[in-house]
């Protein structure tokens with residue numbers, strides 16, 4: 001079950017790759033400012049047809065606007081009462097009325113043709129070389145390379161201190177993640193997108209890919225990217241308070257680099273699998289548990305464990321947290337039905353789950369004292 | 385025989401008079417407009433700079449949700465119901481609305497609905513935080529407890545709207561003066577009649593949607609819960625089956641207002657009266673069959689996507705007809721630019737601009753890039769603010785002298801117009817750029833590349849807020865000590881029965897229906913703008 005176990009290790013390795021890559025080859029528009037006015041043309045066929053049909057529509061509308069408003073401004077100027085004009089009294093003319101019904105209809109037909117062919121492109125999801133499953137979580141993304149047994153979480157790396165202004169905002173503010181999605185260049189990659197909790201939407205403007213991530217449903221989109229580099233996107237369906245804080249970063253690698261990366265991933269997973277059986281010490285679990293808690297739980301239950309009354313229960317002093325370890329493991333593995341307390345079985349590794357449980361049982365005012373080991377979590381899972 | 389209003393507060397509580405109820409609706413809607421505007425100021429203040437400064441993201445999304453709900457259901461819809469109450473009986477020569485007691489009820493439940501809705505902000509767990517479109521399961525499984533109050537409030541608003549529209553339908557169908565055939569009704573009456581049918585058709589759908597939510601939340605059903613075999617996308621279909629007609633419910637009465645005002649200040653009859661009526665009906669029909677253009681990214685089959693794209697594009701045809709008719713009405717008129725006319729001209733320009741972006745949005749392949757970004761926010765503010773709100777403002781300036789017998793201050797009116805017009809564009813024009821550059825909507829915080837235009841937009845928003853205070857001041861000043869107006873026909877070029885009654889309009893009007901006269905309208909006689917064959921009315925000799 002190594003695929004569930006990657007997150008902790010990736011955090012540091014990907015951190016390095018993001019830093020080094022982010023500096024030179026971020027292909028999406030940066031710096032913004034007042035000149036940033038239009039849609040990017042993007043790097044895939046889909047984004048380019050979308051851009052082209054967007055520009056076409058814009059110019060047609062501009063042309064119509066110039067004619068219609070031009071006439072209107074002329075009328076406003078020429079037929080002012082203050083110039084001494086007499087008002088005419090006509091109020092019907094069948095000819096022009098037919099004309100301005102038929103002409104717009106013809107223009108629309110003219111627009112519908114490129115609009116249709118562009119849409120056919122969007123839907124051309126057959127014959128993909130690679131399938132990536134994308135799952136939206138509150139408030140992070142999970143990527144799974146189908147058929148490779150590789151699965152990881154991608155979370156925003158911008159710190160709360162930067163967001164709340166206690167630290168200066170970095171260059172990649174809100175556009176940086178611990179582990180980008182990695183895909184190969186020059187391959188047709190199909191994204192199978194779904195949601196775990198609420199609806200999210202996976203948008204990478206440079207790919208022209210925006211698909212809602214809906215629980216219980218898969219939507220498909222595709223991209224073939226030629227240029228290696230980093231591409232940034234965002235969640236575009238309101239999914240709760242963390243909605244702005246779940247950016248998407250896609251790293252496109254040359255095919256051979258991608259294969260190397262894939263190998264590395266598999267190795268890491270194998271090494272990790274071996275650590276599950278190991279006996280973890282109190283200190284190791286506490287320090288790992290604190291990290292996991294901050295990233296995965298504090299958003300709701302708060303850093304001080306006191307929750308938010310009425311929405312998120314306090315874990316500090318909670319009877320579940322201080323009760324038998326199994327009850328607590330069950331909450332994390334199964335979630336609590338009908339609430340936003342989701343199952344973490346797929347998101348966190350056994351080590352993470354054990355660590356965060358151990359941490360909560362022995363911090364704040366809680367002091368249970370026993371040790372919860374990753375094997376306990378594994379046993380619980382297999383027993384189910 | 386005419387008796388005046390009761391004294392004191394009971395006048396307003398028990399009133400069944402269409403003018404009093406119209407006034408109540410209008411003041412209520414203005415209060416909601418300021419409330420929703422305050423929420424907007426909170427939103428724009430937080431977005432003034434990147435980072436989280438003023439309010440936490442959780443509260444921010446409660447603000448965006450409340451802003452949308454209060455503006456749509458509290459400000460715009462009641463404003464036009466208020467205008468309908470005041471004007472429809474006077475325009476068709478009726479003494480009052482057909483169902484005056486229901487009229488009282490439909491207004492007086494509204495303040496309760498909004499008191500309940502707004503009180504959720506103070507509840508444990510906070511108010512609705514799922515956007516005015518309240519997509520499930522964010523609004524069901526994941527909602528704060530206050531969602532039940534939200535559902536209750538929506539039900540009350542729906543009941544109010546349905547009663548209001550039944551009343552309008554009954555009034556227009558039964559109480560027109562002799563000689564006022566359907567094709568002679570002023571366009572404002574026509575657009576409202578059609579709107580009322582839209583409302584009766586879709587408010588129950590909204591009620592159904594929130595009822596299903598209520599069941600999912602409290603009674604263990606799974607309409608929208610994928611884990612229980614339900615479908616979150618079903619929610620969106622149901623919502624937008626209500627939601628798209630709803631945007632036309634908002635704009636059609638505004639079309640009506642503009643069709644009254646432009647002929648007046650062009651001193652020329654409305655061009656293409658009957659094509660205006662048919663275009664309105666066509667828009668109303670089409671509005672039922674395009675809903676899923678809001679859902680181009682949910683992964684519909686391509687056939688569905690193509691259909692909704694073509695159908696949406698089609699709406700541009702009747703919409704274009706209306707715009708061309710307004711402009712041709714001005715053509716070879718003798719135009720003057722009083723405040724109501726200025727707002728109507730701005731309406732035509734900015735609404736058309738919003739129509740253009742709407743046409744762009746209808747192209748599904750491009751909408752994949754636009755959807756749920758600030759581009760959409762810009763689009764619907766051009767049609768809803770520069771559309772509905774501008775025309776509502778124009779209507780108040782236009783009919784205020786008739787309502788209270790006093791003239792507003794023209795200089796101040798023009799000042800407010802220019803302030804609103806410029807501030808509006810500073811606020812919303814940059815949002816097109818933000819959206820195209822990739823800023824999603826409902827974001828409490830954004831990347832540094834969006835900082836500059838967001839700051840511009842926020843400055844514009846504060847100015848726009850200021851313009852509304854000026855509007856309030858101008859209206860209150862007019863009512864209290866504006867220049868008195870005596871002439872029944874306040875505006876030189878005005879046509880229609882409302883100008884037949886004295887100024888200010890007495891508490892009861894047309895207790896005797898007006899009489900039709902043949903031939904052209906002379907002194908003290910009024911015809912209906914643009915209607916053919918020509919008909920003119922004069923006050924009944926015995927009427928007060």
Ligand code: HEM
Pocket residue numbers: 517631632634635677678696697699700703738739740741742743745746751754755756760763764767768771772
């Ligand atoms: C030519 C006429 C119009 C066309 C073709 C049109 C088209 C569209 C489309 C395709 C969308 C969906 C965009 C998206 O979410 O990706 C949209 C959104 C919207 N439109 Fe229009 N529209 C038109 C006129 C209007 C009018 C008259 C109003 C209201 C007065 C209006 C109000 C809205 C609103 C409120 C939304 C956003 C809903 C939301 O997501 O919150 N539109 N329009």
Ligand SMILES: [Cu+2]
Pocket residue numbers: 199200201235236237238239240242243244246
């Ligand atoms: Cu989101």
Ligand SMILES: [Cu+2]
Pocket residue numbers: 627628631674675677678
């Ligand atoms: Cu729509």
